[in-house]
Structures are given as structure tokens and as C-alpha cells.
Amino acid sequence: MADLLADxxxxxxxxxxxxxxxxxxxxxAAGHKPKDILDRGLLAGMAVVGERFxxxxxxxxxxxxxxxxxNAGMEHLKPLLVRDGVPSLGKVVLGTVQGDLHDxxxxxxxxxxxxxxxxxxxxxxxxxxxxxxxxxxxxxAPVIGMSALLTTTMPMMGAVVRLVKESGLAGxxxxxxxxxxxxxxxxxxxxxxxHGFDAANAVERVRALIGR
Amino acid sequence: MRPILRLLDDTLxxxxxxxxxxxxxxxxxxxxNPGILALLADHGxxxxxxxxxxxxxxxxxxxxxxxxxxxxxxxxxxxxxxHDLGGHNVYFTPGSAAINVLDxxxxxxxxxxxxxxxxxxxxxxxLPHISSQATAMVPSDVPPNIQDSxxxxxxxxxxxKPVVTGTFTIDAFQVMKDLQVVxxxxxxxLKGKPLTVFSCCPTAPLKxxxxxxxxxxxxxxxxxxxxxxxxxxxxxxxxxxxVGSLVxxxxxxxxxxxxAQLTNPGTPMLYGGSPAIFDVRYETTPMGxxxxxxxxxxxxxxxxxxxxxxxxxxxxxxGKQFDAQDGxxxxxxxxxxxxxxxxxxxxxGMLDFESCFSLEKLxxxxxxxxxxLRLIAGIEPREDFPARPRFEELLASKHLLIxxxxxxxxxxxxxxxxxxxxxxxRGRWLAEGGLSLHRRAQQEVERLIAAHQPPELSPExxxxxxxxxxxxxxxxxxxHLPHM
Numbered sequence: 175m176a177d178l179l180a181d182x183x184x185x186x187x188x189x190x191x192x193x194x195x196x197x198x199x200x201x202x203a204a205g206h207k208p209k210d211i212l213d214r215g216l217l218a219g220m221a222v223v224g225e226r227f228x229x230x231x232x233x234x235x236x237x238x239x240x241x242x243x244x245n246a247g248m249e250h251l252k253p254l255l256v257r258d259g260v261p262s263l264g265k266v267v268l269g270t271v272q273g274d275l276h277d278x279x280x281x282x283x284x285x286x287x288x289x290x291x292x293x294x295x296x297x298x299x300x301x302x303x304x305x306x307x308x309x310x311x312x313x314x315a316p317v318i319g320m321s322a323l324l325t326t327t328m329p330m331m332g333a334v335v336r337l338v339k340e341s342g343l344a345g346x347x348x349x350x351x352x353x354x355x356x357x358x359x360x361x362x363x364x365x366x367x368x369h370g371f372d373a374a375n376a377v378e379r380v381r382a383l384i385g386r
Numbered sequence: 387m388r389p390i391l392r393l394l395d396d397t398l399x400x401x402x403x404x405x406x407x408x409x410x411x412x413x414x415x416x417x418x419n420p421g422i423l424a425l426l427a428d429h430g431x432x433x434x435x436x437x438x439x440x441x442x443x444x445x446x447x448x449x450x451x452x453x454x455x456x457x458x459x460x461x462x463x464x465x466x467x468x469h470d471l472g473g474h475n476v477y478f479t480p481g482s483a484a485i486n487v488l489d490x491x492x493x494x495x496x497x498x499x500x501x502x503x504x505x506x507x508x509x510x511x512x513l514p515h516i517s518s519q520a521t522a523m524v525p526s527d528v529p530p531n532i533q534d535s536x537x538x539x540x541x542x543x544x545x546x547k548p549v550v551t552g553t554f555t556i557d558a559f560q561v562m563k564d565l566q567v568v569x570x571x572x573x574x575x576l577k578g579k580p581l582t583v584f585s586c587c588p589t590a591p592l593k594x595x596x597x598x599x600x601x602x603x604x605x606x607x608x609x610x611x612x613x614x615x616x617x618x619x620x621x622x623x624x625x626x627x628x629v630g631s632l633v634x635x636x637x638x639x640x641x642x643x644x645x646a647q648l649t650n651p652g653t654p655m656l657y658g659g660s661p662a663i664f665d666v667r668y669e670t671t672p673m674g675x676x677x678x679x680x681x682x683x684x685x686x687x688x689x690x691x692x693x694x695x696x697x698x699x700x701x702x703x704x705g706k707q708f709d710a711q712d713g714x715x716x717x718x719x720x721x722x723x724x725x726x727x728x729x730x731x732x733x734x735g736m737l738d739f740e741s742c743f744s745l746e747k748l749x750x751x752x753x754x755x756x757x758x759l760r761l762i763a764g765i766e767p768r769e770d771f772p773a774r775p776r777f778e779e780l781l782a783s784k785h786l787l788i789x790x791x792x793x794x795x796x797x798x799x800x801x802x803x804x805x806x807x808x809x810x811x812r813g814r815w816l817a818e819g820g821l822s823l824h825r826r827a828q829q830e831v832e833r834l835i836a837a838h839q840p841p842e843l844s845p846e847x848x849x850x851x852x853x854x855x856x857x858x859x860x861x862x863x864x865x866h867l868p869h870m
Binding site for chain 2: 372
């Protein structure tokens with residue numbers, strides 16, 4: 175029985191979405207708990223993917239293929255996890271800040287977060303502080319992720335962080351920032367909770383923020 | 387298409403060839419080897435034995451070129467083909483015969499030892515873009531008379547790749563040939579599958595010493611490939627002009643070809659060299675000078691015009707430390723050489739006018755070689771036409787990171803260098819230790835050496851190699867080889 179979960183992990187590592195989908199169904203039929211399949215099959219695989227990516231043993235396309243396979247398995251698990259009352263890994267509200275239309279980096283973060291098992295609410299680009307905070311409140315998202323490519327739009331990140339505080343949500347909603355000109359130092363200066371230097375790092379930081 | 391650099395047009399090449407032949411016929415070449423002078427005389431050369439000078443008529447040169455192979459292959463210690471030296475094929479070989487090594491820990495320049503050589507041999511095995519070994523360092527902990535053969539011995543014991551080498555004396559040839567016969571199993575096997583290339587160097591201007599000319603003859607007799615290393619120094623012992631130095635290089639190299647082909651028609655040879663301009667401020671021979679590289683690339687074009695495979699000492703630097711000058715000179719040399727189609731490009735790892743070897747530099751140079759090889763693979767359409775379906779896919783899915791087209795062609799199209807090359811953003815660079823190039827290269831050296839697997843030569847072969855080397859060492863007063 176345990177072999178099925180190991181197989182899910184193995185096929186996930188090769189990015190084989192069809193096999194992961196089929197094995198997930200088999201695992202459910204064999205009586206595995208959805209949460210076990212998620213933790214010991216899919217997420218165990220994604221943890222290996224993360225390590226290998228950092229070690230340059232896997233490249234971004236491999237990571238995204240694995241993420242795609244993960245989602246193929248999640249299709250079967252999601253309704254059952256909701257039924258069992260298993261909380262999702264977490265929701266992340268994501269967007270490029272107001273005045274900035276550059277969304278390539280933000281999109282990559284979205285793909286990587288989804289691949290790691292997070293729910294992503296992608297607000298797109300040119301997102302006002304109010305929209306960020308409102309979306310997080312409405313959907314109960316514990317994290318707001320902001321992206322900027324322009325030094326001229328970076329201050330909007332500070333505006334979002336301030337609005338979270340003014341709305342009395344500090345502590346409930348954490349903020350993470352990223353983008354080519356954005357640094358760890360800048361994140362500290364504006365009072366953001368974290369900075370991701372690339373998409374894979376953003377996933378790690380979000381995981382730490384949520385405590386998963 | 388395969389991009390090709392040309393520095394000379396055929397008219398100029400033909401003029402240089404004609405002038406070189408005229409010099410060989412009228413001024414002749416000085417050869418301090420009575421046997422070779424007799425051989426040349428027997429084949430129609432006018433010889434002045436007193437002045438050790440032979441005058442080579444055009445016909446002798448023509449006949450030698452007729453029997454010169456257009457290409458030849460090399461094979462590793464297991465007998466597997468590794469090189470097809472011909473056409474515009476390109477292979478990288480470390481620089482040769484440094485007396486010093488740049489110490490990895492202290493960055494001090496010091497004499498090389500057995501331990502350094504073994505670490506080097508292990509490292510070369512791990513570098514995918516370095517196709518052959520060279521006997522890159524001269525171990526100082528054995529007697530001078532075995533320093534040449536001992537390098538080859540260590541290379542055959544610790545590495546798989548073919549070896550570019552050479553002898554320092556006439557006597558050493560025997561054992562250097564015998565070591566190879568042991569690896570191959572028989573002299574006939576060695577002849578069929580060459581394992582080494584021997585560098586044979588004329589002396590500028592237009593001169594062959596007893597030792598180096600005899601090396602050519604000895605190699606030819608056993609069909610061991612030879613690379614001619616003519617070294618005109620432009621402005622000192624060769625004309626200051628690049629064309630003048632090319633005339634001299636051509637004459638010296640043609641004289642070597644005549645010696646080899648008369649000894650044994652069909653002897654495999656590389657039309658090689660290590661010319662340089664002469665720096666009139668420092669009295670040095672800068673290998674990293676662009677003009678030096680231009681002479682290299684240009685004589686390679688002359689060799690190609692003659693239909694011969696080529697070689698040059700070009701991807702190397704005159705820097706004394708592991709620094710930016712190394713990257714500049716080696717990168718420029720490797721790129722020009724590869725674009726020119728020099729078949730055996732020698733130099734990686736080398737510093738300080740071919741006198742100091744650096745393992746860190748070799749690791750960095752391996753990446754230069756990798757990028758250069760990608761460059762000459764050129765630009766080819768790969769399922770690119772019609773283009774519309776690809777762009778429909780891109781517009782629909784917003785990115786092509788996991789497109790089948792991407793996955794099929796990523797590795798063909800993009801060369802991904804090892805960790806020595808920094809392509810991280812600042813955040814990731816810091817997360818990975820914020821290391822300088824030097825530190826990254828040092829770490830790669832240690833990582834690669836630790837991962838080395840020794841070649842699986844049979845215990846009999848290893849013991850036979852050791853016996854031969856020990857006998858040679860005893861001849862020169864060394865009872866026990868240095869501890870390995």
C-alpha cells in the first residue's frame with residue numbers, strides 16, 4: 175500500500191501528470207486517506223523537487239512539470255479534503271502593484287505557489303492597495319504577495335503594508351514582496367514580513383510565513 | 387550554419403606558402419641531426435653537413451604533403467574513439483608542461499609535484515569540455531631525466547582521456563612509447579588506435595635541434611601522431627609583421643612535415659604552433675596578445691589550405707594570479723580558435739607564459755570551452771517553422787516553460803554552465819554563500835576531484851606500467867617513485 179504513495183512521488187518527480195492522476199485514484203480506491211496521499215505522496219514529491227531545484231539538479235521546466243503533475247493529483251483530492259475539513263495549505267493573494275503592468279515574475283510565482291500546494295488568488299497587475307487588502311480579507315487569505323519591476327512603483331508596496339496595519343489586520347495578514355529592484359533591505363524598511371528573491375524562494379518564504 | 391572566421395584570403399595564403407617554399411629551397415633549414423640530414427640528402431635535398439643545413443626543393447615538400455593524412459583519430463585508454471581531428475572539428479586540451487602550479491590554498495606560485503599532477507589528472511577526467519589530457523605540469527620531485535615520461539605514466543594511471551605530451555630527451559621516447567604499448571596491449575594496437583600526440587618543436591628561426599628532430603623521426607617510425615610547434619616571435623626572431631611571421635611558421639612547419647613523411651609516409655600530424663608577438667617593453671612572449679591569436683588562427687587557415695588538421699596554443703593567459711585577465715585572454719583565444727576551426731586547441735588551465743598551471747583556472751576554462759562549443763554549433767531552425775503555432779501556444783498559455791518544444795530543445799539550444807559561472811540574481815547568490823569566482827572555482831576543484839573514479843585498467847596493466855616507470859627511475863638514480 176505504501177508503495178502507491180512512493181510511486182506517486184516518483185512519477186511526480188518526472189512530471190508525469192497522467193500517472194500521478196491515475197495513481198492518486200488508485201490510492202484512494204485502496205483506502206488511503208486523502209490527507210496521507212497529499213502529504214506523503216504529492217507534497218513529499220514537491221519537497222524533493224524544491225531541494226533538487228536549489229541544487230541545480232532540476233530546472234524550472236522540470237519544476238513546473240512536477241507542479242502540473244501535482245495539480246493533476248489534487249483534482250481528485252481537493253473535494254475530499256474539503257469534505258474531511260482538512261485545511262488547505264493556505265491562500266495567497268498575489269498581484270503586481272498599482273502603476274506597474276509587469277506581470278511575468280508575478281505569474282511565475284503564482285505557478286510555483288500552486289505547484290507547492292497553495293491556493294492562489296491572482297489579482298493581475300496594476301492592483302491598488304485597497305484591492306489587495308479587500309481581497310485578502312474577503313477570502314481569508316493569510317498572505318499578500320506583491321510584485322514590482324519599476325523603482326517608481328515600489329513605494330506602492332509600502333502603501334499596501336500600511337493599509338494592512340491601518341485596517342487592523344497586522345498579524346493576521348502577512349506581506350511578502352519581490353521583483354527585480356526589490357531587496358531584503360527594502361522589505362524591512364517598508365515593514366513587509368518577507369522578501370522573495372526569486373519564485374522558488376518566494377514559495378519557501380510564504381511557507382515560513384504561514385508556518386507550514 | 388557553423389560560423390567560421392577567416393583572417394586570410396586564399397591569394398594571400400598561396401603567396402605565403404610560395405614564399406615559405408622559396409625560403410626552404412634557397413636558405414634551407416638548420417638540422418642538428420646527421421641521420422635526418424642523410425635521409426633528406428637521399429631524397430634529393432641539397433645538404434651542407436658542416437653547417438647542418440638542408441635545402442628542401444619544392445618537390446620534396448609536395449611529396450610530403452601528398453602522403454600527409456587529412457585527418458586522424460585518437461582513442462582513450464580503453465580504446466574508445468574520442469577525437470576525429472580534421473575538418474572544422476574542435477577539441478580542447480589543457481596547456482602543456484608548466485613547471486609551476488598556482489597553489490589552491492595560498493595562491494602562491496610554486497614548483498609542481500606528483501600530488502599536484504595526480505589532482506590535475508583527476509580533475510581533467512571530470513571536465514566534459516576538455517577532451518584530452520596534456521602532460522600539463524612537470525613534477526619537480528623526480529629526476530629531470532624522467533620528468534617527461536613520469537608525467538605520461540601518471541596520466542595513464544589516473545586518467546582515461548588521450549594525452550598530448552612530448553619528450554625532453556631522445557632517450558625518454560622509448561619508455562614513453564612502451565608505456566602506451568602496455569595500455570594498448572601491442573605495438574600494432576597502438577598504431578591502429580593512437581593514444582597520444584607528441585609535440586615536436588623547431589627552434590626559431592628555421593632550426594631543428596638534435597632532440598626535437600629525432601622526436602619527429604621516432605614518433606613517425608611508430609605512427610605516433612606529431613604536432614609541430616613552431617614558435618616564431620614576431621619582431622624578435624621572426625619578422626615583426628604577422629605575415630612575415632606566418633611565412634616563417636609555414637617554412638618551419640613544412641620542414642617538419644617533410645621529416646615525418648619521409649620517415650614514414652602517412653604519419654598523422656597536426657599543423658600546430660605556439661607563435662607569439664614579442665613584447666618590446668617587457669621582453670616577453672604574450673600568449674594573450676590579440677596579434678598572437680591572429681597568427682595562430684591564420685596559420686591554421688594555411689594548414690587547412692594544405693588539407694591538414696591543425697593545433698594551436700591559444701586559449702591561455704599571461705596573468706600570474708586567478709584574475710580577470712585570465713578570463714579575458716582565455717575567453718578571447720578560445721572563441722577565436724574555435725571560430726577558426728583549430729582542431730586541437732591547447733591552453734586551458736595555463737598562466738604566466740605557459741609556465742604556471744592553475745586547477746581553478748582549468749575549471750573556469752572548461753566553461754569557456756563549453757560556451758565556445760555552443761557558439762560554433764551555430765544557429766539552426768528546430769521545429770521553428772511555421773512559427774505561428776508556437777506563438778499561438780505562447781499567447782494562449784502565457785509562457786512556454788513547459789511547452790513540448792521547450793523540453794525537446796532546451797538542452798540543445800541553451801548551454802547551462804556549472805556552478806563556477808554566476809548567473810544567480812543577487813538574492814540567490816547571497817543565499818548560496820555570496821562566493822567570489824575564485825572561491826566557487828576552488829570549491830568545484832575539490833568537489834570534482836573528490837568525485838573522481840580511477841580508470842579501470844587491469845591490475846596487470848597497472849603493475850606493468852609501474853614496473854616500466856620504476857625501471858626508468860632507477861636508471862636515473864631514483865630507487866622509489868614518490869608516494870601517490
